[in-house]
Amino acid sequence: MIGRIQRPVDFERVLARPSRARSAHFALHHLSADLAPSAWAAAKLRTAQAELSTGDAQAAHSPVELVLPAATPGGCWLGMVVPKRHARRSVTRTLLKRQIRAAFAAASGMPPGLWVVRLRSPFDRQKFPSAASDALRQVARTELAQLLDRALAPPKSPKPGTSA
Template sequence: MIGRIQRPVDFERVLARPSRARSAHFALHHLPSNPAPSAWAAARLRTAQAELSTGEPQAAHSAVEQLPGGEPGAPSGCWLGMVVPKRHARRAVTRTLLKRQIRAAFAAAAGLPPGLWVVRLRSPFDRQQFPSAASDALRQAAHAELAQLFGRALTPRPARPGAPA
């Protein structure tokens, strides 16, 4: 299952961690967790539990975001978030092209561990090399760089010296 990260709190949680892989233009962040439940679902769950009944006990309601069989600590799927700021891609056409390439690369990357993933554009593409906002050259360059980025994320990291085992 591939979902979309939509809440700012989830972006903050993922971006607070160091990047898992970097390329010339992108950074990939990962957090092995489920998205935080929405405030609306949590309020609905509280009101459902607060109802009093003189009859038989009512079945407990579960939040919509929690998938059946999923434990709170173990992520049950992959969620993708994208950060493509205007300061690095001035034209909306370019931002849209990059977001489409990110989604395609994420879908093609088989074997990603479950959790929250955020791809962040960290530096702009050279306007001299890619003068057109939605050129095939820019599309191919972004595609190749993202494929390489996800490939790096799939390779296991070597253990750091002095890190606890």
């Protein structure tokens, strides 16, 4: 099962990193699970050390939202950024989000962590005049599958004799 990223601070942390893979319309960002807990622990520590101006310090409780991402089965959390400027109709934005979720559900071997898929350019309205056509659905699904394959492929080693 893949969790959903909902907090803006999580989106900011993932989108601050360079994209792991790009396609004509999408960019894929990833923050690995071994990097994610450190920020959560730092926020928890700041909460515990906060001093109250009203008197004695109370026992610091960890807020509900500080649950570590790795606590879910598989440890994969997915966020989607589909801006209105690239997909004007809500039907199109919903279709793209469904295709993103379906592509992640079909992908196997996803490393744990926070994943964000961002729509970075609009689909041509001349080719896809309908907001939710089968053609748009198929093209988006194919492009997302290729994007995930590229992101999950092992990095290419440099050719012998060339410097990296």
